[in-house]
Amino acid sequence: MSNVQKAMALLIDSFGKYAGKEGDNMTLSKAELKELLQNELGDILGNANDKAAVDHIFKSLDANQDNSVDFKEFVSMVSSLTVMCHQYFHQSAKK
Structure with missing residues (x-):
């Protein structure tokens, strides 16, 4: 596989x-998203334990407002x- 295919x-x-731990394996619940953010993107995003930050990220990702984050x-x-x-x-x- 090429690098892009691997990615x-x-x-x-x-x-x-992470998807489906709480039901639908095609979407992420807020709790599943929080776990993914902590484990996979913690170095970039910082503290995923901040409930307001997770709520904000979840709301902005949930474009179709179905209370879940799809792929x-x-x-x-x-x-x-x-x-x-x-x-x-x-x-x-450049610096």
Whole structure:
């Protein structure tokens, strides 16, 4: 597999690792999202124990307002974070 294919597979696996612990394996509940944020993105996002921050992230990710985060909504977050990291590292390299 190419690196991009590996990255895609890792995203799918990571989502699946947390989705469905509380029911639907195609979506993340707020608790499942919190666990994913803590375990997978804690270094980038900081303290996922902040209930207000998790609530805000969940609400902004839940684009269709069905009280869950589906894979498309999850990938949108990962994509946005990746763009921000790319910009940060590109700007840091210029200094």
